[in-house]
Amino acid sequence: DVVMTQSPLSLPVTLGQPASISCRSSQSLVSRDGNTYLNWFQQRPGQSPRRLIYKVSNRDSGVPDRFSGSGSGTDFTLKISRVEAEDVGVYYCMQGTYWPPWTFGQGTKVEIK
Amino acid sequence: EVQLVESGGDLVQPGGSLRLSCAASGFTFSNYWMHWVRQVPGKGLVWVSRINSDGSSTSTADSVKGRFTISRDNAKNTVYLQMNSLRVEDTAVYYCVRDSVGEGIDCWGQGTLVTVSS
Numbered sequence: 686d687v688v689m690t691q692s693p694l695s696l697p698v699t700l701g702q703p704a705s706i707s708c709r710s711s712q713s714l715v716s717r718d719g720n721t722y723l724n725w726f727q728q729r730p731g732q733s734p735r736r737l738i739y740k741v742s743n744r745d746s747g748v749p750d751r752f753s754g755s756g757s758g759t760d761f762t763l764k765i766s767r768v769e770a771e772d773v774g775v776y777y778c779m780q781g782t783y784w785p786p787w788t789f790g791q792g793t794k795v796e797i798k
Numbered sequence: 799e800v801q802l803v804e805s806g807g808d809l810v811q812p813g814g815s816l817r818l819s820c821a822a823s824g825f826t827f828s829n830y831w832m833h834w835v836r837q838v839p840g841k842g843l844v845w846v847s848r849i850n851s852d853g854s855s856t857s858t859a860d861s862v863k864g865r866f867t868i869s870r871d872n873a874k875n876t877v878y879l880q881m882n883s884l885r886v887e888d889t890a891v892y893y894c895v896r897d898s899v900g901e902g903i904d905c906w907g908q909g910t911l912v913t914v915s916s
Contacts, residue, residue, distance in 0.1 A: 720900075724903060726843075733893060733907065733908055734893070734906050735906070736903070736904050736905075739901045740902070743901075745904070777842065779843075779902075779903065781902040781903065784848075784857065785845070785848065785857035785858070785859070786857075786859050786860075787833070787845040787848070789844070790842075791842050792842045792843070
C-alpha cells in the first residue's frame with residue numbers, strides 16, 4: 686500500500702499569513718497514463734470533507750485562488766497564500782494512483798494563533 | 799446540485815449487522831464509481847470500499863474484507879454497504895463518496911454514524 690505522510694500535523698497560523706502543508710508518498714504517484722492522482726481535501730469542524738485540489742494542482746470550482754497545489758513524483762505541497770478564519774480545519778492529501786486501497790495522509794490541523 | 803445522502807447508521811452490538819444506504823441526486827449516477835470512506839470521530843479518513851459504475855467490479859479494504867459488501871442499484875440511484883460481523887473498531891462516521899473517473903474522489907455526503915457497542 687502507498688503510505689501518505691503529511692507534515693506538519695498541526696499548523697498554527699496568523700491571519701493573513703501564508704501556510705504550507707507537505708505531503709509525501711512512499712512511491713511515485715505518476716500513473717501509467719501520465720497523470721498524478723494526488724488530491725487535497727479540507728474538512729472544517731463539524732463538516733464533511735470537501736475537495737480543494739485534484740491531480741496535484743487543479744483547483745476545484747468555487748475554491749478560492751489563495752489555495753494552490755504543487756509537486757511531483759513523491760513530494761507535494763498545499764499552500765494557502767493568506768490564511769483566513771474560514772480556513773480553519775483539517776487538511777488531507779489522498780492518492781488515487783495505486784489502488785486499492787486509496788490512501789490518505791494523517792491530516793494537518795490548521796488553527797489560528 | 800450534487801447530493802449524497804447517507805442513512806442507516808445506528809447503535810449495534812458486536813457481531814451484529816447493518817446496511818448503509820446512500821441516495822444520490824443531481825448527477826448521472828450510473829456514470830460514476832462510488833466509494834465508502836470512514837472516520838472515527840476525531841481521527842483521520844480511511845477508505846473502505848469502492849464499486850464501479852455498473853456494479854461489476856468492487857474493491858474492499860483488508861480490514862473489512864469478508865465482512866462488508868458494497869453494492870449499487872442504478873435504477874434507484876443508490877449505493878449500499880452491507881456490514882456484517884461488526885466489531886467495536888468499526889465504530890465511525892461512514893461517508894458515501896463519488897469518484898469522477900479521471901479526477902478521482904470529489905463529492906462527499908454528510909456521513910452516517912455507526913456505533914458498535916454492547
